[in-house]
Amino acid sequence: MSALTPLCLALQDAAADGVSFDDPKLPTLIAVALFGGLMFLYQFLAKRGTEISIRRIAGLDALDEAIGRSTEMGRPVLYVPGIDEIKEIQTIYSMMILRHVARKTAEYGTALIVPVKDSIVMAFAEEAVKQGCLDAGRPDAYVPDNVRYLSNEQFAYCAGVAGIMSREKPAANIMLGMFFAESLILAETGFSTGAIQVAGTAKQHQLPFFVAACDYTIMGEEYFAVTAYLTREPNLLATIRAADWTKIIMIAYLVAAVTYWPELKDLLS
Amino acid sequence: MIPLALQQAAPEFFDLSSNMDGVGAWMVCFFTLAVYSFLYRDNAFYKTAEHVFVGAGTAFFALQYYEEGIKGAIWEHIERAVNTAPGEIFELGGYAVDPTVAIVLRCIAAVLGLMLLSRLFLPNSWMARWPLAIMVGVYAALKMTGETQSKLVLQVKGAMKPWATTDGGLLGSGEVFYQNLSYVILLVGLICALLHFVFTFQRGKTLGGISRVGVVTLMITFGSMFGFTVLGRYALLIERLDNLAGFTAPAYSLLASADSAGASSRVSQLISPPWIVAGILVLGLLITRASGESDSASAS
Amino acid sequence: MATVTDIDRRWVFLIMGLVVLITYIGGVAKDLPVSEYVDAYYKTIEDLPAGSVVMLSADFDPASAAELLPMYQATIHHLLRRDIRIVNVATWPAAPPYTRRWFDQIAPQYGKVYGTDWLELGFLPGDDVAMGQIGGSITSAFAEDARENKPITDFPLTAELSSNMGGIVLLVSLSAGYPGILEWIAQVGGRYDVPILTGTTAVQTPDLYAYYPSQCSGFLGAATGATQYLQLVTVGETEVPDDPDNLATVRASNQRRMFVQSWAHGILILLIIVGNVLYFRGRSQTA
């Protein structure tokens, strides 16, 4: 459990200082450790050459198609990274995906517009697009003005994005990140401009609107599998594999607790 | 909006201490109706409201951040530490530290903050990456641990309901039967939906079928959530109507002697801010429409 | 390709606007059947012994007051009427103006005294962390009350409170999102043995079904839940048209709002159906 070494050391140092382990959090620690352990195991196996396959995710296959279509039509691609701050892991993750999308658009020579709602996210988005262009070997493809800060106010931002959709008519709208009530307005406006829409979020409340009004929806956990799917990097696939096994172990625990050992429930608190 | 006991007392025309006053009534009515005018088309009233909104919204958040993050977390914190005599304790997260340590730490934070601002002048500088890196580390760790606790462990625990006791048979009979049956359906739905999110296993007939059941569960879930959202959206719209209707109360009417009952109160209702503002907006829209629909395209 | 998307959407806006306006003006108040969850909320409060202390948390702001404020008013009435004492807190910065206003108005109606029958502790920043602090020890989370700015140990009510939610028999959160009921459940419900009730906005309500009844003893779901609860609390009371703050008047106005909701929902379903019919007809013609 090399993942936990720093923690254990910190615990030892702290013990003298009146620090004690917070007992109710033991199940959480076990969950983190279990997942971390599985992740290292599969990363080790992947390094040794074990192949890990990943199932098809239709929305992600559509990503290439959407960018390709934009290229044919000579229209830009719109990437909306959600509206949350960098506090939210989905936003950080969206920046990772943005880098891949930027790379693809740079390869195809298509314009990529990224409206952002927060100044720190803007900084991250600029880096991601710049780096994506570098990855594609086309640093000249980076257009600084295409990463645009619109407003920190939710609906002002939303109106701004809707404006871009109807004026600059992107052929593909890619919406990946943390969304709130504006999801509906974005999806409906995008639908009416006739763009291919690929949306994804792990926020369950907004999924209905995306499923109903977008062509492809990446939902829930699929969102966190995007980079692994797009790159097929063994290291990332190993993480997905670990998550799969964690899920299976969890289901087994759940079934066992419900059918034979009710005591298992009390172990969780 | 802060609801008002509208009918009870005539408000002052201008009153800094109350929730609402005469001027406020006109402002609220104007901003509310101006935003709705956008549904017809983009127009000068909406643009005014929109730009006021962006300005006020930005200022509102900036003030909150300023008060909390700059005045509170830097200025007052350091001031408090400075005023703590050396040797006395200064608390940080319930832990006593030397005041000097607290001052130094906050100064480092302030410097890192300034490094972030370096982006304004040096877009490619390495300096801004340090505070960005710290933020990513802190929030990734915070979310990861907090959510694993509340949304993983406790959710799994929450899925373990006690089986209603049965006299005979697995599921029992009558009320108990339905209780147990719904729990079985819940469990099957949950497990199938979870297995739908399994990515690295070969999809044979079994896993494919399970996944299909999972998708059905998920879609019904999304549908239910969608149904509920509608309720909330209309509640908001009705609340705005209530708010406007409140301003037709005699207290806000332009007719000064409006508190008498009967027919005059009907008239006074019409000479109140919402109706007058609505009239002006409609008139304005009609006039600009007559003078050419230059800016009507953006409304769709 | 002439499709339904080419129809000017302002027609839809107009239809919807008219439906809402007409039903708003001509709405009638009708009793709704009460759901199991609302009933559980009501009964939990009914079953509390007189004199016990409840913590009431306001976790909302003006944008969600439309849905949560009626619940807040009704809950205060219900608790004070049954001689239950209230410690009120807030985890949203914009909430305290509401708490003060409604307590000022409702408490005198039942002859309740500040400090003995209810206590206003105000806003505590820090989201989930703040909830953890409140759960751990109210007296160290709040040094002073928010109304008179006196040390909270000066108030008789505080004498019965102890750490780890000791002395609190029930936690009620009126929740509009984050931080809100889910965080209270995680931070307090999961750790201390305190039953929790909640009223939530429509968007948050579906989450609650996953927590009822094990982690949350009852809940009021959105406008529907609020109306049902108001019905239970105001049984036998009649509306006083001149007094908008009277609870029966609030109930009646909520029932009229539900009339608007009925029609708005009906028309919306109709729009989905018509939209789909036109779409598929258009598609089969172009194909």
Add this chain to the structure above:
Amino acid sequence: MKREIPILLTILCGWMVITAFFTTGGVPAAWNDELLAWGVIFFSVAFLLGIGNLVRINLKQISARHPDWPYKAILLFVLFAYLGIGVAEIHGWFGWVAADGNTETLRRDWIYNRVFAPLQATMFSLLAFYIASAAFRAFRARSTEATLLLIAGALVMMGQVPMPIPVPAAVETWIATTQAFLMSVVNTAGQKAVIIGATLGVLATGLRIVLGIERSYLSE
């Protein structure tokens, strides 16, 4: 070094927060508090980036006499007036006590109640119209999944509110029962699955970041 230092900072800060989560009291709690305060400070400072951006773009448009320039001027006026009053008040540069001598009312509350709150609430309520438009124009039963979603949505909508027109009691009961079943059984299962799955994703991404495995967000 330019690359390594940010990664090290991420790892170090991440582990401090994790340690604080699993323990009570002492140094980790202090570090945790301090780091969260830093986060607030960074956000506050970064807000200046946003305001700087907004002012620059709007001033440019005003000086270029962009067709909408008067609105941009209004925007800047409101922004600075609100900021000015707010900052003055935060620092207590002009104190003010209400007539009852008890509550000190804030002047920015005056602006908040009359400008910001109604505008925000009204903008939000526009969604009632957009949801109708989306229902008509975008919500298509284009696949089995979407069809299921729309049917479940319609059932829940009907069960949530009283029927607008009289329907047979049996139908009403059926809808109410179905809605209750959908919400308390199927919805619960689906919600839990999405929440649990997404949390695993958060855990995976978070762990990769604090272990320094994931670096792509920092342009490695």
